[in-house]
Each structure stands twice: as C-alpha cells, then as structure tokens.
Amino acid sequence: MKIALVGNQNSGKTTLFNQLTGTKQKVGNWPGVTIERKEGLIIGTKLEIVDLPGVYSLSPYSTEEEVSRHFVMEENPDLIINIIDATSIERSLYLTTQLLELDCDVIVALNMSDILEKNGISIDTRKLSDKLGVSIVSISAKKNLGVDQLIKLIETGKYRKNPRQRIYEQDIERLIAGIEAELPTKHKRFAAVKIIEKDREYKALITEEINQKIITLEASYAMDSEQLIADQRYQYVVRLKDESAKIAKRGETITDKLDKVFLNKYLALPIFALIMGVIYFLAVGLVGGLTIDFIGALFDGSATIDVLGREVPFSIAGLGPLIRAGLGWLGASQWAISLVVDGILGGFGAVSSFLPQLIILFLCLALLETTGYMSRIAFFLDRLFKKFGLSGKSLIPFIVGSGCSVPGIMASRTIENEEERHTTIMLTPFVPCSAKLPIIALFASYFFASYAWLITLSLYFLAIIVILVSAIILRKFMYKGTVSSYLSELPNYHTPNAVYVFRDVFDKILSFIKKAGTVIVLCSIVVWFLASFTWNFQYVDGVLYHIENSILAGIGNALAWIFYPMLEGTWSWAATVSAIQGLIAKEQVVGSLEVIAGLEGNGASVFESESFNFFTGWSSYAFMVFNLFSAPCIAAIAAMRKELGSTKSMVKAILFQTGIAWVLATLIGVIGWVIL
Amino acid sequence: MRERRRHQHRMRLKVGDEGHLSDLESGQKAVVLNFHNDNPALRRRLLDMGITKGVVIEIKKIAPFGDPVDIGLRGYELCVRRADMASIDIKVLE
Numbered sequence: 146m147k148i149a150l151v152g153n154q155n156s157g158k159t160t161l162f163n164q165l166t167g168t169k170q171k172v173g174n175w176p177g178v179t180i181e182r183k184e185g186l187i188i189g190t191k192l193e194i195v196d197l198p199g200v201y202s203l204s205p206y207s208t209e210e211e212v213s214r215h216f217v218m219e220e221n222p223d224l225i226i227n228i229i230d231a232t233s234i235e236r237s238l239y240l241t242t243q244l245l246e247l248d249c250d251v252i253v254a255l256n257m258s259d260i261l262e263k264n265g266i267s268i269d270t271r272k273l274s275d276k277l278g279v280s281i282v283s284i285s286a287k288k289n290l291g292v293d294q295l296i297k298l299i300e301t302g303k304y305r306k307n308p309r310q311r312i313y314e315q316d317i318e319r320l321i322a323g324i325e326a327e328l329p330t331k332h333k334r335f336a337a338v339k340i341i342e343k344d345r346e347y348k349a350l351i352t353e354e355i356n357q358k359i360i361t362l363e364a365s366y367a368m369d370s371e372q373l374i375a376d377q378r379y380q381y382v383v384r385l386k387d388e389s390a391k392i393a394k395r396g397e398t399i400t401d402k403l404d405k406v407f408l409n410k411y412l413a414l415p416i417f418a419l420i421m422g423v424i425y426f427l428a429v430g431l432v433g434g435l436t437i438d439f440i441g442a443l444f445d446g447s448a449t450i451d452v453l454g455r456e457v458p459f460s461i462a463g464l465g466p467l468i469r470a471g472l473g474w475l476g477a478s479q480w481a482i483s484l485v486v487d488g489i490l491g492g493f494g495a496v497s498s499f500l501p502q503l504i505i506l507f508l509c510l511a512l513l514e515t516t517g518y519m520s521r522i523a524f525f526l527d528r529l530f531k532k533f534g535l536s537g538k539s540l541i542p543f544i545v546g547s548g549c550s551v552p553g554i555m556a557s558r559t560i561e562n563e564e565e566r567h568t569t570i571m572l573t574p575f576v577p578c579s580a581k582l583p584i585i586a587l588f589a590s591y592f593f594a595s596y597a598w599l600i601t602l603s604l605y606f607l608a609i610i611v612i613l614v615s616a617i618i619l620r621k622f623m624y625k626g627t628v629s630s631y632l633s634e635l636p637n638y639h640t641p642n643a644v645y646v647f648r649d650v651f652d653k654i655l656s657f658i659k660k661a662g663t664v665i666v667l668c669s670i671v672v673w674f675l676a677s678f679t680w681n682f683q684y685v686d687g688v689l690y691h692i693e694n695s696i697l698a699g700i701g702n703a704l705a706w707i708f709y710p711m712l713e714g715t716w717s718w719a720a721t722v723s724a725i726q727g728l729i730a731k732e733q734v735v736g737s738l739e740v741i742a743g744l745e746g747n748g749a750s751v752f753e754s755e756s757f758n759f760f761t762g763w764s765s766y767a768f769m770v771f772n773l774f775s776a777p778c779i780a781a782i783a784a785m786r787k788e789l790g791s792t793k794s795m796v797k798a799i800l801f802q803t804g805i806a807w808v809l810a811t812l813i814g815v816i817g818w819v820i821l
Numbered sequence: 822m823r824e825r826r827r828h829q830h831r832m833r834l835k836v837g838d839e840g841h842l843s844d845l846e847s848g849q850k851a852v853v854l855n856f857h858n859d860n861p862a863l864r865r866r867l868l869d870m871g872i873t874k875g876v877v878i879e880i881k882k883i884a885p886f887g888d889p890v891d892i893g894l895r896g897y898e899l900c901v902r903r904a905d906m907a908s909i910d911i912k913v914l915e
Contacts, residue, residue, distance in 0.1 A: 202869035206862060233897035236871055368874065372856075375868035379876070379895075392896065404882055413885035524900055528886035531902075537889070561862075630863050631889050632870070633900045635882075 147193050148299065149217050151244060152228035153237055154199030155636050157256045159183075161228055161286035162196035165296065169648055170196065173514045174636045175541065177559035180209040182216060187296055195222070201236070203243045203335070204344070206632075208566075209558040217247060218332060224299065228254045228286075232264050234390060238382040241277070242312055246335035250307045252280050254295055259285040265393030273389035278308030287642070309334060312381040316365070317341070317373075320358050342371045400517075400637045407518065413525050420518075422602060424509040428502045430598025433586050436501040441750075444494035465490055480684050484673055487743035492669025495739035496661045496732045499583040503657060506579055507650045510548050515641040519544055520633065527631050533613045534620030536560055536631050539569040543612070546576040548653065550781035553578075554788050562629030568619045570788050571798045572612045574777035577604060579657070580731035584772050587735050588765040591752050600766070604773060611774060615805060623797070665736050668729055672697065672722070672740050685744070692744055692756070697722055707807070711767040711814030712759070719756035724771060730778050763817020767810040774806035834913045842878060842892075843906035850879045851911035858908040871895040872909060 150158050154176035163170055166185030172178060176199060183196040197213040205211040217225060227244055229237040244251050255270060274281040282298060284291035298304050311318050324337040328350070339347045341359055351359075359370050366373050386392075407416060438450040439459070446463020449456045465486050472482045513519045519541060527537025538560045546553025553573045560566040577585065585604060589597040620626075675697035677685050685695050692698060701718025708721050723737035742754035751757055760768070776782065776799045786795040834840050834849070845851055853876050858864040871894055872878070881898055882891035889902045 201866070204865050204869060206866045206869075233895075235895040236897050239869070239871065371865065372868060372873065376873040376875075379871055379873055401881075408882055408885055410885045524889065524891070525884045525886065527902070528884060528888045531888075630860070630905045631900065631902045632863075632866060632905075635891055635898060635900060 146191070146224065146299075147220075147222045148187075148195065148224045148226060149222040150194060150196045150226050150228060151213060151217060151240070152199060152256075153201055153230060153233075153240060155634065156199060156228050156230040156237065157286040158199065158228050159196055161226075161254065161256065161284070161292070162194065164286055164289050164292045165194055169652075171649065172645060174517045174639050175514065175520045176634050176636070177209065177541070177556070180212075180555055180558045182212055187299070190296070190300060192299060194226075200240065202240055207559055207561040217244070217249070218335075222249060224304075225249050225251045226254050226295070226299075227251050228256050231255045231257050231261055231268060231283075232266065234266075234268070235379075235382055235386055238277075238385060239378055241279075242378045242381060243335070245277075245279070245307060245310065246338060247332045248307075250279075250304065252282065252295070252298065252304050253277070254286075254291075255281055255283045256286050258283040259288055259290060265395055266390065268390045270389075273385065274305075276385050276388060278305060278310050280304035313374075313377045317362065317377065320355075320362065323358075324355060338374060342374050398637070400635075403638050404521070404635070407521055408525060417522060417525075420513075421605070424506070425601050425605065426598045427509070428505040429582070429586055429589065429601040432505050433499075433502045433590060433597065437498055437586065437590055440498035440501075441494075444490060444498070465494070479686065480677065483677065483744065484670070487740055488670050488673030489666055491740045491743040492665050492672070492733075492736035493661055495587075495735045496583060496665050497658070499586055499732070499735075500654065500657070502582060502586060503579050504650060504654055506582065507548060507653045508646070510544070511646045511649045512641055513544060515639065515646060517636045517638045520635050523633065524635060530616075531631075533616040534565070534624075535568060535572075535616050536562065536565050536629060538631065538633065539565065539572070542569050542573045543576050546573040546578060548579050550574045550576070550578050550777050551784045554781065554784040557788060561632075562626065564620065564624035564626035565629055567789060567794070568616055568624050570785055571619060571801065572615055574781050574785070574802060575608050575612050575615070575774055577608055577773050578731065578777075578781075579653075580778065581773055583732045583735045584727075585769055587738070587751070588760075588769050591750075592760070592762045592765045604769065607770070608773065611805065611809070615801075619801075660730060661732070664730050665733055668726060668733050669736050669740050672726070672737050673744070675700070676741055676744050692741070693718075697741075708768075708771075710818070711764065711771060711807075711810040713761065713764045713767075713814050713818035715759045715764065717756070717759065720768060724768070724775070727772050728776060728779060728782075730780075731772065734772055761817065763821065764814055767814035767817070770813055771806050771810035774809060775803045777802070836913050836915065839910065839912045841907045842909040842911050843890075843903040845880045845911070845913070847880050847883050849913060850877060850915040851913045852877050853909060854912055855910040856908060857910075858905065863905065867901075867905070867909075870899055877914065878909075878911070 150162055152158050159170050159172045159179050165187045167188045168185050170183055179196060179198045185194055187194055195216060197216055198209040200210045200213045203214050205214045225244055227241050241253060270281045270283055280298060282291055282295045284295060320341060321337045324340055325333045328336055330336050336347060340350050340355060363370050406412060442450050442459055442461050442463060444464050446461055446466045447459065450459040469482055469486050472485060523537040523540040526540055530537050530539055542553045542556040545556045550573055554570050557566050557569045560569055585601050589600040593600045676692060676695045678696060679690050679694045680696055680699060683690050685692055698718045701722040705716050705718050705721045709716055712720060719741045723734050726733045726737045738751050738757060741756050742751040745754050752760055785798050786792060789795055833846060834844050853872060853874055856872060858867065876894055879893040880890060881893045889900045890906065891898050891900050
C-alpha cells in the first residue's frame, strides 16, 4: 500500500513522516525544507509512505510543488494523509477540497492539536469529520500524540472512503457532472473542475459547448471561472469552519512581540549584522583561537601553544613524531614513514583541526533555521535583493549554503521565477561554505592573529558585495526577465528542539569527518606521491632529488602563471597545485598546503616552510579570495548541473565564478605588490 | 525613489474609502472588492492563498524597508510585495 503525505508548507509533514517511519529526515522551521519526495515504511508494517514538499493547491507554483502534484495525480497512491495545521484551518481545508476531487481516499491528520487551546481554538473533530465526509485524527507530530491511532486507522482500513461531496452551487455541480460523464481520464471530478477553470493543461478538453456554458456561468456570478471556483471552495471551507470550530480573537502573540524587535524599522539590520558577527566571531575568532593550535599540537607536537594570541606552555610529543619514531623503531623505510606522517596524517590532521569551529558554525546555522529567524531575514532583505534582481527567497539558499553549497543550491527550488532561481544557483557557491572556513581560518589566524575574526567577517561582506554585483551582471546579460513576486510566510518563533538541533549538527560533522577520512586522505596520499617522486620515479629524498624536481612541482609550474600576479609576483607551483585541489574539496587546499610543507621535513609550520614563506597579508588575502569565489568543489558543481538543467549552463557558471575570482584576487594581489 | 515619494504623499485611507491594498497602513483592515493581476500564475496563486472577493485582510507587519508586507487573512498570515498588493481593490473597514 502506497500512502502520500500531503499538506501546506511548514505544516509538519516531515516531522510526522519521521514519527511514522522512525527515520531522521531533516526538519526545519521555514517553508520549503522538503524539496524532494522521501520514501519510507511505517514502523512495524509494510505500508509505504511518501513525504512530499508542501503545497497550497494542486496548481503548482514552483518546481518543488510540481513534485507533489505529480505524485498524487500520476503515481496513484492508495491513500492520502492530508496533514492540516489546525491553527490555520481555513487555508488548509482549501487544499483538502482539491484532494477530495481526486480518485483517492483521504485521511485528515489534524496537526498541532496540542497547542489549539493555547491559541483559543476549539475544533469539534467529529462534526468536521461528518461534514467533510472523511476520517479525522487529531495528532501532534512534534509530541508524537495520536500517531498510533493514525497508524491503526490506516492498518485496519476502517477510514471513510472518499465521499465526493458536492461543495459548489447547484448550477456549477450540474456542469461538473455533465463534463465528467464525457471524460476518458482518471480523476474525472478534478479534471472537470480544471476544465471549468480553463486551466491551460486541460485546454484541449474544452469543447465549444462547454465553453458556452462556462461563459453563461461567469456572467451569472459576475466573475471569471477561475475566481469563481476558488471563491466557492473557500465559501464551503468557511461554512465548515463556522459549523465545527470556534476561534477566539487572538491578541498579540509572542511571535508578534518578538517581531516588533526583530523586524523593527531601525533595529532589524543592526540585529542581523550583530547575529552574523557573533556567529563568525564565535566560530573563527574565539573557538578557532582556542582550538587550532591545540589540535595542531596534538598532531605535530610542541612545547607551547598560541591561545588567543598568548603563548601558553603546552608540552606534548604529538601524534606525528610518535608515529615517526614508532615506525622508525619497527624498521620502516624513510618513504613509508613519510607517507604515513606527512601524507595521511598531515592531510587529515590539517583538516580535522577545524572541527570545533565547524561544530559552532553548524550549531548556529541550525539555530537560525529552527527558531524561525531565517524567514525573517528573507522577509526584510527582499526589498534590497529585489533591486539587484533577486528575491528575498534567494537568502535561504545563501544561508544554507554557508554550511554547504550543495543543499544551498537545492534550496533554490522554492524560488518560483526561473531567472531568479538560476541566478541564485550560480551565486550560492560565492557564499563561503564550511569547507572554505579552514582556508580562511588557516590564513587569517596566521597573518592577522587576533583580528582573524574581523578578516573573516570582511570576507563575508566581500561575498555579499560580489553576490549583489554579480546578480546585476547576470540579470542584465544572462538571465534577463521580469521582476517576479514574493509570496511567503513567516513561521512562528519556536524554541529549538534540542534533539533535532543536536542530530543536525552531528550528521553534518559526521559527514565532514567521513570526507576528511576518505576523500582528503586519498588526495593527500596522491599529493604526497606526486610531491615525493620525480618524473623518473626517483624518491625525493632531499639529498639527490629535491621537491622542486617532483611531478607535483612540474604540474604546478605549468599553471603557476595564473597565480603569479595575485601572489604579488611570486612563482609558486605549490600554491598553484593546492588551489586546484579545491575542486575536489575546498578543505583539501589546507590539506595540500600541510602535506607539501610537511615534506620539506624541517618541522616548520606551513607559513614558515620554504614553499609558502613568501605569503604576506596581501597575497594571503588574495589567495583566500580566489579560493572562496572560484569554481566550487565537484559536489557543488554536480548540484549546479542538476539544478540548472544543462551542462552548458553549468560550464558558463563555472567560468563566470572563476573569472570573477581571478579578477578580484589579482586586483588585491597587484595592489599589495605594485602599489604598497 | 519615485515610489518612495509617492508613498510619502499618499493620504491615509479612512473607513469607507476605496483604494488598493498597497495603500493601507499597519493595523488597517479592509475587504477585497476585486482583483486583477496580469500574471496568470501569480493570480492563480493569490486565489489559492485565499484572496477572493469579500475576504477581509488586515495589515499585520511591514518589513523594515517598507516592503514586503505581512497581511493577515483567513486566520493566517502571508507576505506579499506592495507591487502585487496594488492589483487588489479594497474598501477600508477599520
């Protein structure tokens, strides 16, 4: 048995899905968290259930809504669970009236029943069930109330069958019945209504006779048929609501009070800047300052560590030197020791030393998403974004993208206007993602010390400027089109659910560690190999053959001209190959720097090594800028390919991004080189 | 700029006055008389969201930069841009 979970956006579908199936799909407090269908089995049964993106009606408005319409209409589910946000029953039941026109049974799950009383709402579910003609179960997906009854009802099959209620005025119903009788399709009643609405997809089915009848109908109601049907549906819903629900007039809610502050004319922008500032101060400044050196010491060994600019005694042998000694004692050859210590441990260690910062970043992002604040940012920045040819909704991909570009790019599906969506997809990789944070943190903490967090913040502001300017360019030359509209909802503020937040952060960290343990280790081995052998496969031992003779240096030398101006006129094969590896994963840039520096064998830190001691404040800033804005990693490129819909657009996007990155970085480098 | 100037010079609509939804100020309530949007997809969506003749709409929150606007109708709230609100004819109730 196949069951579809259908409901308005942010009505709690995925929360219910997780309860029903025992899975842990991502939930959030903003419209549009779910953008793809997710399938699962109801615990302890063989009932297949499909979680779908939220919809307001079966006339889809954006790409992710089309997924839902397609599923319920074309893939013949045996049952629809229509989840209804009981606190906005009128709009929710509008969708129900459409679902009940399909050839499918419907059970209504009245969600958020636990907070009805608090909201001054009382619903007589038995009466509503009788009037509507379907079974209704009161549930609270969040608190797992009533979910068992829902499962039992589905299992026993003792729910009401679709009653095909007549909800329109008699003359409309007569016309529907007349059209229905002639139709060859499935979902006859639904199709008949669509024909009356003169829906484009059903145009072929409108005969001259039907057309005449529609015109008569429109004349007698003094409105066009599309408006008439919507109006009639709402009239029916209002009758249902008046008969079965009591809704007390609500005073000012907590959400309203909070919005008076967060959406205040003068406070909104400073508060937003403060929140973002605090996030990056915490992640990069405070936690980074506390942990990078400490974790570095664990791997490399040291006598003192740098904590927030102060030298603190911290004597530790370090994992690297220990393994080096251990392997030496076991009689391992020089190159084998180097492979393990410089290659594998060097790359993995460099990347994992940023874990504490990422935990903080992911935690802050999860809080933005679950509290409901993220939708506010989109709401108040819409006016500004509109001027640049974007929508406030572009902000959600950007914020999600500061964790990872891949889900960020996918989140763009909630943007209805195609030009705006494509522009947003191309710009999302400009947002510094969590994998780029290690690059920033490494350079900023070394060259700008206690101002590291300010430098980080400056890069984020630069990213915003680059995004806005690029938006103008793209909208002018590539994605010309009309200004679209902005339709969205402000979800109520919620105290974040600790379990969900924890799980969200945990999942992201786990996948980061997995990546560091697989992709990064693998790349580090390759880099180690290429840097350790010459083109004749002679081991670079530092005596006969030097790292400059290695294969890696050869590759780097072929391309180093690209980076020559931004590195203030330095010919660096090592920086070149490191930047290129950002294509595999951005954190690999750091991994590569560490491996190459480690191979020089004098135990110096990255920026004291011969390969990288040329870096200055200017060239490091330029190098960061290039890595931030150039083509994203392969995973994000694949996501762009999928969402833009063609390889050609993807290639254009990559060229555009890399072009902007190179011009900006070169500009900064040259300023430092020539002018200062 | 032009848009802003027009807003400044706009007269506050009084009870019983007719105008566009975009002319209302925070806290005002009005009933929808008619609605004529040129964009068929957007028009459809606004109908689906419950903006039909006779529905009562209240201006709930206005974004800090003056646009978009959070409107209350049918027991829920919806954010719309002023440009789209201009296609909705209303009569002021409160």
